[in-house]
């Protein structure tokens with residue numbers, strides 16, 4: 001189950017091998033990145049739907065390589081895999097940790113992030129995508145720089161905003177230029193980890209800008225690795241050991 005840089009890297013690694021792999025997308029974006037293995041797009045229909053899929057497709061290994069904030073999908077994967085006895089492993093990336101020069105503050109979740117924006121007008125880069133933007137309408141005083149993968153059908157309910165349509169991975173120079181051009185004085189982001197979204201953090205460090213990072217949800221208990229090689233080893237050796 002994909003939608004991340006790591007999932008795409010795993011798909012590339014698996015394409016060169018004789019086993020059959022399918023990469024699954026929820027269908028959140030109009031044109032997901034082309035993959036070197038077959039893809040399927042759309043929800044499974046809850047835990048039961050996923051369990052049926054695993055059984056119907058005789059899936060022998062389930063890799064949850066979804067984003068750390070895709071908490072529902074990860075919970076369903078654990079439940080559905082347990083139901084049918086399908087070996088499951090999570091491929092995820094460690095959370096980002098502040099380095100010298102970083103001006104980071106953490107908030108527990110999206111509600112806390114919205115509350116943290118109370119106060120005088122600022123110029124905020126809301127690098128959260130499209131799904132949760134309207135929650136910030138209760139803080140209409142700010143100028144918001146929004147970055148979406150696809151243009152939204154309806155404009156966000158924020159009186160003062162500017163939308164950039166772009167998909168990552170992003171570059172540090174690109175994000176520095178973007179923050180300068182829009183005179184950004186605060187970046188709000190999820191602690192997604194990984195390389196595909198970290199450019200904005202490095203740009204903020206270079207510009208000395210404060211960052212508000214939303215902690216990731218606590219993942220369910222499951223075997224977890226942080227690199228593609230470990231997943232390949234699990235597929236070759238680990239799964240039958242019930243790792």
Ligand code: 3Y8
Pocket residue numbers: 002003004005006008024025026027028029030031032033067127128129130131132147148149150167168169170189190192194195196197200
């Ligand atoms: C549909 C698949 C690859 C994977 C690329 C990674 C990197 C670029 C950075 C910013 C932050 C954000 C957002 C982001 C990044 C990668 C990775 C990552 C963040 C695609 C993709 C899908 C999605 C869904 C989309 C969400 C949104 C989140 C934009 C494809 C491009 C903000 C998360 O418009 C919407 O409804 C978008 C929804 C979930 C979060 C949100 O709440 O809006 N990702 N992103 C997946 C599916 O359908 O199953 O289109 O190719 C994947 C990637 N997005 O293969 O190269 O590995 O994380 N994605 C965040 O991390 O904060 C952008 O702007 O700096």
Ligand code: NAP
Pocket residue numbers: 001002003004024025026027028041042043044045046047049050065066067069070071072073074076129190
């Ligand atoms: P979520 O809230 O955890 O899941 C909500 C529902 O979406 C799931 O119950 C499932 O529907 C469906 N779903 C989610 N991921 C799926 C997948 N890979 N394949 C098939 N169905 C999937 O998920 P989300 O946070 O909306 O993320 C959706 C997708 O975007 C995931 O692939 C994730 O990796 C990617 N993504 C998310 C973020 C983020 O910030 N959340 C960032 C980058 C990429 P059913 O119950 O019907 O099965």
